[in-house]
Amino acid sequence: MSAQREMKEKNPWHKPLTIIITVIGVIAIVALVTVAGLQNRPVFQKYKYGIVLDAGSSHTALYIYKWPAEKDNNTGRIEQKHSCKVKGKGISSYAAVPEKAGTSLTECMQEAEMQVPAWRHQETPLYLGATAGMRLLNMENKVASDKVFEAVEKALQRFPFSYQGARILSGQEEGAFGWVTVNYLDDRLKQGLQTTGALDLGGASTQISFVPHEYDISESPSNAVAFQLYGNYYNLYTHSFLCYGKDQALRMALAHQTRSGPIAISDPCFHPDYSVTRNYNTLYDSPCVSERKPKVAPLNFTHTGEGNFLQCQEVIRSLFNFKSCKYSKCSFNGIFQPPVQGSFGAFSAYYFVMNFLNLTDGSMSLETITNYVANYCSTPWDQIKKVYPDINEKYLAEYCFSGTYILTLLTEGYNFNTETFSKIKFIKEIKGSDAGWTLGYMLNLTNMIPAETKDSPPLPHAGYVSIVTVIVLLLFILVTLFILSFRSIWPKCSKEPQIV
Numbered sequence: 071m072s073a074q075r076e077m078k079e080k081n082p083w084h085k086p087l088t089i090i091i092t093v094i095g096v097i098a099i100v101a102l103v104t105v106a107g108l109q110n111r112p113v114f115q116k117y118k119y120g121i122v123l124d125a126g127s128s129h130t131a132l133y134i135y136k137w138p139a140e141k142d143n144n145t146g147r148i149e150q151k152h153s154c155k156v157k158g159k160g161i162s163s164y165a166a167v168p169e170k171a172g173t174s175l176t177e178c179m180q181e182a183e184m185q186v187p188a189w190r191h192q193e194t195p196l197y198l199g200a201t202a203g204m205r206l207l208n209m210e211n212k213v214a215s216d217k218v219f220e221a222v223e224k225a226l227q228r229f230p231f232s233y234q235g236a237r238i239l240s241g242q243e244e245g246a247f248g249w250v251t252v253n254y255l256d257d258r259l260k261q262g263l264q265t266t267g268a269l270d271l272g273g274a275s276t277q278i279s280f281v282p283h284e285y286d287i288s289e290s291p292s293n294a295v296a297f298q299l300y301g302n303y304y305n306l307y308t309h310s311f312l313c314y315g316k317d318q319a320l321r322m323a324l325a326h327q328t329r330s331g332p333i334a335i336s337d338p339c340f341h342p343d344y345s346v347t348r349n350y351n352t353l354y355d356s357p358c359v360s361e362r363k364p365k366v367a368p369l370n371f372t373h374t375g376e377g378n379f380l381q382c383q384e385v386i387r388s389l390f391n392f393k394s395c396k397y398s399k400c401s402f403n404g405i406f407q408p409p410v411q412g413s414f415g416a417f418s419a420y421y422f423v424m425n426f427l428n429l430t431d432g433s434m435s436l437e438t439i440t441n442y443v444a445n446y447c448s449t450p451w452d453q454i455k456k457v458y459p460d461i462n463e464k465y466l467a468e469y470c471f472s473g474t475y476i477l478t479l480l481t482e483g484y485n486f487n488t489e490t491f492s493k494i495k496f497i498k499e500i501k502g503s504d505a506g507w508t509l510g511y512m513l514n515l516t517n518m519i520p521a522e523t524k525d526s527p528p529l530p531h532a533g534y535v536s537i538v539t540v541i542v543l544l545l546f547i548l549v550t551l552f553i554l555s556f557r558s559i560w561p562k563c564s565k566e567p568q569i570v
């Protein structure tokens with residue numbers, strides 16, 4: 071019994087020092103785990119937002135972009151969070167009722183209010199950029215164009231975002247920002263890789279932008295845009311052809327065929343058996359064709375189809391002037407263009423049309439694609455309607471013209487040949503963000519948004535390392551003390567069986 075008491079007295083677990091050491095040890099371990107856990111927990115990502123309204127000639131679309139609040143190399147990693155297609159036509163179509171241009175945006179703006187967290191609303195910049203539709207309205211009727219902007223401005227200012235203004239983009243900006251978008255999304259800018267050209271086909275204008283091989287900038291300064299992005303310099307060639315978007319090009323093609331004011335035309339760019347009645351005033355109501363309006367013409371004309379690809383190409387060719395060129399090389403209409411270079415991303419109507427025709431598979435040759443479009447054009451209209459009962463009839467009727475226009479513009483307008491054509495990719499989006507000028511525009515403008523304080527771990531790295539070192543040292547001392555106090559009873563413990 072006395073041996074047992076003696077052992078109990080010598081048992082370190084019954085000494086206050088051991089208990090204190092143990093408690094401190096446990097606290098130290100808990101502290102170590104807590105500090106490490108807090109320091110290394112995934113940082114809650116805070117985002118900033120920006121909204122761009124693309125007021126195109128055919129429709130308006132709203133894009134919401136987001137990027138981490140702490141920025142990377144002065145340029146945030148911007149991605150598309152949401153997009154909203156405004157119902158109805160483009161804002162330029164409301165020239166006679168400007169207030170409606172403003173109210174048309176309400177639904178998408180309300181969607182934006184839901185998409186951007188409320189606490190970010192006030193600091194979220196909101197931009198509206200208008201393109202060729204408003205360019206044309208501005209040329210035609212400046213007062214009407216100003217009124218549309220006034221109405222749009224009023225409508226946008228009612229929302230809680232930081233409204234930064236509405237303006238018409240120049241053709242150069244439209245082309246250049248489209249190029250920035252494509253290359254940014256492809257990660258080519260940051261990595262300094264060879265860039266991709268950008269081809270944008272809108273309703274009223276079309277843009278071509280690429281970095282040429284040995285391009286002499288002095289030849290046509292109005293087609294040159296110099297960029298410095300991520301420390302790399304780019305000398306971009308860009309041109310925007312007003313009136314060569316697919317709707318205005320169709321107008322020009324019809325104007326070409328009705329220039330003598332006939333009561334009926336048989337159009338090779340529309341399917342056999344296609345027939346509609348069109349109004350002369352409506353057709354010629356655009357600065358792209360107004361000057362060519364026939365002096366004498368009936369109110370309407372009958373527009374029938376013929377479905378002949380080669381003859382359609384002839385009509386389209388007549389829209390391009392290949393005669394005059396004061397530069398070393400031109401595309402058409404006397405516009406300087408160096409030879410196309412490298413790969414290209416073709417988006418908006420290039421994609422809509424080629425996707426409908428099932429021609430976006432990069433392995434198809436120019437010849438195969440041409441044959442396909444020719445065959446498609448010669449298919450009777452009734453048959454086409456039966457095969458595609460769900461497609462918007464206006465689009466459906468125009469795919470033959472649009473496909474032929476795209477091929478003619480690319481090969482004869484921009485001089486793509488069999489080999490260079492194969493480097494064109496028809497794209498809608500890249501990594502979840504739509505291809506178009508808006509992201510490039512946003513990317514450029516966000517450089518002006520000051521970066522928020524970095525969303526860093528709670529402790530600086532040095533502080534974290536010091537705390538962990540102190541705790542580890544403390545644990546080491548405690549373990550040593552613990553072992554030492556146990557050692558005093560170890561011999562007894564080992565003799566225990568002999569005692570028994």
Ligand SMILES: O=P(O)(O)OP(=O)(O)OP(=O)(O)OC[C@H]1O[C@@H](n2cnc3c(O)ncnc32)[C@H](O)[C@@H]1O
Nearest residue numbers: 126127128129201202272273274275315418419422
């Ligand atoms: O750049 P601008 O010239 O201002 O015009 P936009 O921005 O309004 O032009 P889009 O790229 O939105 O559209 C280009 C054209 O494609 C048409 N379009 C849109 N969706 C289409 C689809 O699914 N199939 C065929 N055409 C389509 C649209 O009506 C236009 O004529």
Ligand SMILES: [Ca+2]
Nearest residue numbers: 126201272418
């Ligand atoms: Ca556009």
